Amino acid sequence: MSGENDLIKLYSGRILALAxxxxxxxxxxxxxxxxxxRAPLCGSTVTVDVVLDGGRIAAFAQDVKACALGQAAASVVGAHAIGRSRDEIEAARDALKAMLKQDGPTPPAPFEDLEVLRPARDYKNRHASILLALEATLEAMDQALQADCA
Structure with a gap:
């Protein structure tokens, strides 16, 4: 029963509000x-569309089909993605991954609200869903940058 109570606490009001x-x-x-x-363990998906201008995100959209944790992460990413460079998105992704896997520091501004997901570090099966929005954004940026170079 204790594990079930811990999982219920994980879905805090702040996480649900972001989701x-x-x-x-x-x-x-x-x-x-x-x-x-797609996160293979849970089936969560995030589709990201980007338009870049000068290597920064000028337009951003996302279609999120994920658990509340993945939705909360996508909410923070969506709130701050426009105007960001690839390096900034990568730094946020790397910091979020370290926060979840090694109890590392909170992701840097403007992605510091991802701190709300720190309690999920004990739920490894949720990590992939939480990282989806940043990983899809990075991959979309890479594709857009390659298209510009072609």
């Missing part, structure tokens, strides 16, 4: 790149 308010959920009409990522 209910995911920004940029309409797909882009003409993205430079569109990437769908």
């Amino acid at each position: 209910a308010a995911i920004p940029h959920t309409d797909r882009l009409a003409s993205p430079q790149a569109s990437v769908k990522r």
